[in-house]
């Protein structure tokens with residue numbers, strides 16, 4: 001290949017854009033290709049929720065959030081840590097802060113100022129960004145091939161694919177790239193929804209009254225796994241952080257009955273003691289509200305499981321473990337991220353495809369998943385940086 005040819009980065013999300021930043025900072029010519037009419041749409045949507053960039057918890061706990069892919073991602077997350085990501089954002093003029101849960105956000109609480117500053121820096125370094133450029137694969141000569149109406153075939157010195165996963169396809173990452181790679185002998189695990197809500201057959205009364213309300217400071221249990229957090233009641237079922245933290249487990253076991261602990265800070269005996277102090281004349285709802293501070297939603301949830309027992313011990317046991325039947329996960333189109341993607345066995349330690357030397361991959365298109373909490377963006381950025389450094393040291 002031509003020594004002066006540019007590195008092609010295909011897919012202008014967080015992974016691709018940070019890679020373009022690293023490559024161009026080192027003086028490489030870079031051309032970015034993006035299938036949508038504008039860049040980083042998913043990143044901008046992520047910003048609507050405040051843009052949870054990363055997490056401040058100790059690294060040993062942080063890395064565990066990546067489950068089965070933790071061993072593969074560990075060197076990349078050590079090379080580009082949450083502190084490095086914070087420094088990078090701050091270098092682009094975006095000060096950050098640590099929220100009460102340990103999550104890290106830009107003070108602007110949105111993605112657009114960070115994105116604008118990054119695009120300005122890339123433009124200053126001469127990085128060409130081609131939008132409405134859907135990559136389809138390679139032509140017979142090995143040049144990158146784009147859909148009709150897009151750029152002409154492009155001959156790159158190296159190619160970095162950062163095409164994202166398959167969730168929220170209308171934002172751009174639709175996973176259709178998988179076929180082009182499979183045809184070339186790259187193993188791609190099927191996409192599955194991660195960080196997604198589950199359908200629950202709520203009663204009509206419960207759905208009408210409580211959809212849109214959060215269950216705060218609860219714990220969810222599924223088999224041996226338990227997480228504390230929040231969940232949101234929706235018309236279709238249940239979603240939110242506590243559920244997302246159990247994504248892989250719930251997806252594997254659904255339909256499955258989970259148990260919600262409405263008072264994780266209290267023991268069953270502690271709840272019983274508080275119930276025992278209630279006024280004899282009080283209704284069940286006011287007892288639960290006054291003695292335990294349960295919200296109308298929490299009380300409603302107890303009723304969803306059937307008529308609540310009056311006897312204190314049985315009621316305390318129910319409050320510690322309200323059964324909720326999760327019927328099925330919502331689809332990829334409603335998932336915050338996807339599991340599946342390029343198998344780790346298909347890449348070398350540089351994130352170069354073994355079947356296609358000179359072609360690197362990064363971001364959510366690799367086969368890893370993590371809960372919400374900043375872990376998704378952190379690994380997308382870290383793998384982008386890793387692949388860019390690997391290209392630089394070619």
Ligand SMILES: Cc1cc2nc3c(=O)[nH]c(=O)nc-3n(C[C@H](O)[C@H](O)[C@H](O)COP(=O)(O)OP(=O)(O)OC[C@H]3O[C@@H](n4cnc5c(N)ncnc54)[C@H](O)[C@@H]3O)c2cc1C
Pocket residue numbers: 010011012013014015016033034035036039040041042043045046047049050051052053054133134135136162163164165167168171172173174175177335336337362363364365373374375376377378380
């Ligand atoms: C609603 C929502 C909220 C989120 N909030 C957070 C959050 O607060 N914190 C967090 O850590 N994560 C969050 N995420 C997840 C996070 O946004 C993603 O994990 C991250 O954007 C993945 O980065 P990526 O660069 O790998 O892929 P993407 O951001 O998906 O970018 C891939 C790009 O490749 C382009 N592309 C795809 N196919 C082609 C093709 N054939 N040719 C050319 N271009 C192509 C796509 O259009 C896209 O622009 C959220 C996601 C959603 C949907």
